[in-house]
Amino acid sequence: MAVTIKDVAREANVAPSTVSRVISDSPRISEKTKRKVRKVMEEMGYHLNHNARVLVQKSTQTIGIVMKNSTSASLHDPFFPEVLRGISALCHQQEYNISITTGESEEAIFQDVVKMVQGKRVDGLIVSYSKKDDKVVPFLVQSGIPFVVVGKPIGKANEIMSVDNDNIRAAREATEFLIQLGHKKVAFIGEQPQFEVAAARRTGYMEALRLNDLEIEPAYIKSLDKTVLMKETVDEVMDLPNPPTGFVVTDDITGLNLLLCLREKNIKVPDDVSIISFNNTFIAQLATPPLTSIDTQIYQLGYESAKCLIEEIKNPSMFKKSVIIPTIIVERESCMAIKVK
Amino acid sequence: MAVTIKDVAREANVAPSTVSRVISDSPRISEKTKRKVRKVMEEMGYHLNHNARVLVQKSTQTIGIVMKNSTSASLHDPFFPEVLRGISALCHQQEYNISITTGESEEAIFQDVVKMVQGKRVDGLIVSYSKKDDKVVPFLVQSGIPFVVVGKPIGKANEIMSVDNDNIRAAREATEFLIQLGHKKVAFIGEQPQFEVAAARRTGYMEALRLNDLEIEPAYIKSLDKTVLMKETVDEVMDLPNPPTGFVVTDDITGLNLLLCLREKNIKVPDDVSIISFNNTFIAQLATPPLTSIDTQIYQLGYESAKCLIEEIKNPSMFKKSVIIPTIIVERESCMAIKVK
DNA sequence: AAGGGATGCGCAAACGATTTCGCTTAAAGT
DNA sequence: ACTTTAAGCGAAATCGTTTGCGCATCCCTT
Numbered sequence: 001m002a003v004t005i006k007d008v009a010r011e012a013n014v015a016p017s018t019v020s021r022v023i024s025d026s027p028r029i030s031e032k033t034k035r036k037v038r039k040v041m042e043e044m045g046y047h048l049n050h051n052a053r054v055l056v057q058k059s060t061q062t063i064g065i066v067m068k069n070s071t072s073a074s075l076h077d078p079f080f081p082e083v084l085r086g087i088s089a090l091c092h093q094q095e096y097n098i099s100i101t102t103g104e105s106e107e108a109i110f111q112d113v114v115k116m117v118q119g120k121r122v123d124g125l126i127v128s129y130s131k132k133d134d135k136v137v138p139f140l141v142q143s144g145i146p147f148v149v150v151g152k153p154i155g156k157a158n159e160i161m162s163v164d165n166d167n168i169r170a171a172r173e174a175t176e177f178l179i180q181l182g183h184k185k186v187a188f189i190g191e192q193p194q195f196e197v198a199a200a201r202r203t204g205y206m207e208a209l210r211l212n213d214l215e216i217e218p219a220y221i222k223s224l225d226k227t228v229l230m231k232e233t234v235d236e237v238m239d240l241p242n243p244p245t246g247f248v249v250t251d252d253i254t255g256l257n258l259l260l261c262l263r264e265k266n267i268k269v270p271d272d273v274s275i276i277s278f279n280n281t282f283i284a285q286l287a288t289p290p291l292t293s294i295d296t297q298i299y300q301l302g303y304e305s306a307k308c309l310i311e312e313i314k315n316p317s318m319f320k321k322s323v324i325i326p327t328i329i330v331e332r333e334s335c336m337a338i339k340v341k
Numbered sequence: 342m343a344v345t346i347k348d349v350a351r352e353a354n355v356a357p358s359t360v361s362r363v364i365s366d367s368p369r370i371s372e373k374t375k376r377k378v379r380k381v382m383e384e385m386g387y388h389l390n391h392n393a394r395v396l397v398q399k400s401t402q403t404i405g406i407v408m409k410n411s412t413s414a415s416l417h418d419p420f421f422p423e424v425l426r427g428i429s430a431l432c433h434q435q436e437y438n439i440s441i442t443t444g445e446s447e448e449a450i451f452q453d454v455v456k457m458v459q460g461k462r463v464d465g466l467i468v469s470y471s472k473k474d475d476k477v478v479p480f481l482v483q484s485g486i487p488f489v490v491v492g493k494p495i496g497k498a499n500e501i502m503s504v505d506n507d508n509i510r511a512a513r514e515a516t517e518f519l520i521q522l523g524h525k526k527v528a529f530i531g532e533q534p535q536f537e538v539a540a541a542r543r544t545g546y547m548e549a550l551r552l553n554d555l556e557i558e559p560a561y562i563k564s565l566d567k568t569v570l571m572k573e574t575v576d577e578v579m580d581l582p583n584p585p586t587g588f589v590v591t592d593d594i595t596g597l598n599l600l601l602c603l604r605e606k607n608i609k610v611p612d613d614v615s616i617i618s619f620n621n622t623f624i625a626q627l628a629t630p631p632l633t634s635i636d637t638q639i640y641q642l643g644y645e646s647a648k649c650l651i652e653e654i655k656n657p658s659m660f661k662k663s664v665i666i667p668t669i670i671v672e673r674e675s676c677m678a679i680k681v682k
Numbered sequence: 683a684a685g686g687g688a689t690g691c692g693c694a695a696a697c698g699a700t701t702t703c704g705c706t707t708a709a710a711g712t
Numbered sequence: 713a714c715t716t717t718a719a720g721c722g723a724a725a726t727c728g729t730t731t732g733c734g735c736a737t738c739c740c741t742t
Contacts, residue, residue: 693735699726
């Protein structure tokens, strides 16, 4: 049995309440008593029981992180680890703890979330994705618990805090980057558009084409899901009578994958086709050739979201702010000006 | 104020204790009462307060995961996310929660761990690395809390549960794989040898050389740390008068990195030099060329470690078991038989 | 009809903190 | 010298559960 506040109190000849006040360094206790009590705590090896405190204070000092299906994507993509890193950094600094969902299916994850909030295990949550028809966010808004989503929330944005990039713009810039290099036929490969990021980037891509008076070629626009192999979609696009010379892809992994598929077809990057990807995770620079990538500052995304969340937890504000993290194009070697023939 | 067990009790005309027993589905309560109580719980929207339960039961149903410095390595390397995935899978199945450390320096992480165990926030821990002179493991053994380390623990192994690969052997096999292909000059690049994995793999590498009557060339053995650039070490090795034709590297990232550096020097893989790496994370197959890699079954590593831990938590055994996860060479395109001249 | 299990629930004491009041005691004001 | 006032601390309630023990009630025995 561990030593409790009462044991300390007895040993120090004070009341438990006094010990408690010493712990929280209350100004109502004299320095003398504090010293005495602290000494006893030290001697007895006292340690605060977190749960007991939580029970009465009703604040867990813990935030929950909900990821998307860990099986498929979340933990394979360096994205999640990186936002986690950002979140983690802030949490540590603010002395908050992190608890993550363990579910693998959407439903299981949802149940995890329910348990977290109903069981009062967390003070707030960060939802690391934004997806159409997802039950998590609606549940959270109606539960009233503070939370923030990384990405642009679907629906009534002013009731939901969020931290996001301006993905439409970023995608537009990425596409225009290729256009500026002389590419007139640029393709787009993204995640399924249920994910808001993918959708936004796709519209940014189309916007760029439109603004530059380029035709939007539906055959150039592909979205990936687990069922369809990258190789097939690359084949489909590159075997077109009039294949693209540039690709905008929504993440670095897809970029690597594309690189690989093109290599199999003996298509050279950047000589034959250029590639620009998103996220600028560490693998972008490790690719051969290193990928030009839009840095979405994932770490910051995580850091800021934790910051917003904890602010909100500490004093719930009327208005739910949303912050936009800027993006930067990081040029490497996967893009090349189109050759004039 | 949320609805408590007492509210339910009042509404259902039973005692709080009865409600509690209904929750745990005790056989001492009649089906009739159970139905009645459950109905009331449903109607009132009752949800168990996790902390209150923890306080009395003394079991948090939560395990802590300690990672190595998140800043530098942990979350950049797909290794950690992947073991997390394995851990997560088992935890979900066993209804355990996961809480991760947030510290970034070794010292901060240590403090996190102390808080977790002293504050009774977790029932057990998984230490996702094994490093020399680390304070975490010693602290855990003397605290008496159940824990398991992923990797081979330093020191008295029979007091510590662990889940690991046979890294010496795996490295020997990897090296011999190259030797079998005719390579006589094979180099080794690994993490700093404070990390047990790196050390083990290095000795496996040397063992292979010895067993095959090959000279151990110190200039071929390199270890990486943050301060030294990959490029430099590659230069050092390849600019040797008698450069190696094969590389054993201790992880896929280093493999990618090596690939990149070689490309800069216009050295072709696998034509000029062969590479075999460790872990077989997803990036191994996305490399150009795809890397031949030793699959260490990271997911299993995580899964098994969680399994051991939870078993131990449920009934602490006298002897601390340690399990070895087999490794498999996954051949891809980064190795080639040496050309006979 | 009395004794003897089962069976079904309730009482009340934990669990380890925090916190609201109120009680001393001593210093200060008049 | 007597009231005020503030400083320093303690008593006890509280947070929401679980659980050991005990008390009825009911059905069987004999």
